[in-house]
Amino acid sequence: MEKNNMYKQAIDTLHTARDLLRFAVSRFNQAGLSYGHGTSNAHDEAAYLVLAGLHLPLDQLDPYLDARLLPEEIRDVIDLIERRVEERIPTAYLTHEAWQGDFNFYVDERVIVPRSFVYELLGEPLAPWIEYPELVHRALDLCTGSGCLAIQMAHHYPDAEIDAVDISLDALEVAAINVENYDLGDCINLIHTDLFEGLADHYDLIVSNPPYVDAESVETLPDEYRHEPALALGSGHDGLDATREILRRAPDFLNDRGVLLVEIGHNREVLEATFPHLPFVWLETSGGDGFVFLLTREDLVEHSA
Structure with missing residues (x-):
């Protein structure tokens, strides 16, 4: 019940990409995730997942940080964040995309x-x-x-x-x-x-x-x-x-x-x-x-x- 309440509160109170980024970093740090599938820390992982979940350019976070988001956009990103935390799925599998240098590739498990x-x-x-x-x-x-x-x-x-x-x-x-x-x-x-x-x-x-x-x-x-x-x-x-x-x-x-x-x-x-x-x-x-x-x-x- 506590998890469901937090999930509902997040959807109700987070409004911007900046909010989602902060929420994701906190969740990742709290969960003690492991990295190494394209990122090395909670912030970079969160930024990538938020941008990918919102279908935004992966190299342009700042222009979109304070843009207000649609409820379904917020829900979609939080779903990704929670899957990353609860199931420990590498972000590349959640987005079906991985970068190596300037090349991006489709990936799955x-x-x-x-x-x-x-x-x-x-x-x-x-x-x-x-x-x-x-x-x-x-x-x-x-x-x-x-x-x-x-x-x-x-x-x-x-x-x-x-x-x-x-x-x-x-x-x-x-x-x-x-x-x-x-x-x-x-x-x-x-x-x-x-x-x-x-x-x-x-x-x-x-x-x-x-x-x-x-x-x-x-x-x-x-x-x-x-x-x-x-x-x-x-x-x-x-x-x-x-x-x-x-x-x-x-x-x-x-x-x-x-x-x-x-x-x-x-x-x-x-x-x-x-x-x-x-x-x-x-x-x-x-x-x-x-x-x-x-x-x-x-x-x-x-x-x-």
């Missing part, structure tokens, strides 16, 4: 919410290894999920034909929506398989944001992350099962000057201890230099043991 650092490294940051974008004729995105990295690869390497692979048919259905939204069906091939299984091509660039959460961490994930597909999060006891397979098989699928780019979360120390012979190049991202490694085919062949 069939895929993890896009948050890979790999997209920051496509294009110019890879120039020391791939001098010109035109040199990428064939590219591969392993564990494509929503298709976000494949789509951003198509932007940076417009001459490339891209294979986007996932073991989950559900994920590929979401990826197909995004590929169609960006009108990239002619250059992105969605393939249902387990990593390299059944592939026959050789690639100039292979990227992957594979599952990499270790078993202990999977057990302690906040409720928000439990809405994501378990298949896309955990990868064995140490989180490296998928990465081991990628390192083992990548040389057979890279061209002579091919490049491999893989995100491994917080597993740098474990990975380097497991493969002490490999000369990993750790690339700087907005999260630091311990999350994404680069290896060339030459590195993989020369230092394989």
Whole structure:
């Protein structure tokens, strides 16, 4: 009854976007939500959810803060706020939209919410290894999920034909929506398989944001992350099962000057201890230099043991 009374009072007394923003921040802080699916704090999460719920531009909060809202608009946003709090659903699933850089993607609970650092490294940051974008004729995105990295690869390497692979048919259905939204069906091939299984091509660039959460961490994930597909999060006891397979098989699928780019979360120390012979190049991202490694085919062949 207390919750229902608060809910009714909120609908009756909140009138503007500013009111909703304040209410959402208070509710999120009170509930002790976890973040990491596009925002890192209660205010940013609340601002995004309020703007998205009101169908307003996501980069223009101030002009609308004091605009009075229709009762049904207030009710719709409060419904979103309460679902975020009570069900611990990531905001991206509530709005069916996630941003990665300047790109926005349709998402639902069939895929993890896009948050890979790999997209920051496509294009110019890879120039020391791939001098010109035109040199990428064939590219591969392993564990494509929503298709976000494949789509951003198509932007940076417009001459490339891209294979986007996932073991989950559900994920590929979401990826197909995004590929169609960006009108990239002619250059992105969605393939249902387990990593390299059944592939026959050789690639100039292979990227992957594979599952990499270790078993202990999977057990302690906040409720928000439990809405994501378990298949896309955990990868064995140490989180490296998928990465081991990628390192083992990548040389057979890279061209002579091919490049491999893989995100491994917080597993740098474990990975380097497991493969002490490999000369990993750790690339700087907005999260630091311990999350994404680069290896060339030459590195993989020369230092394989």
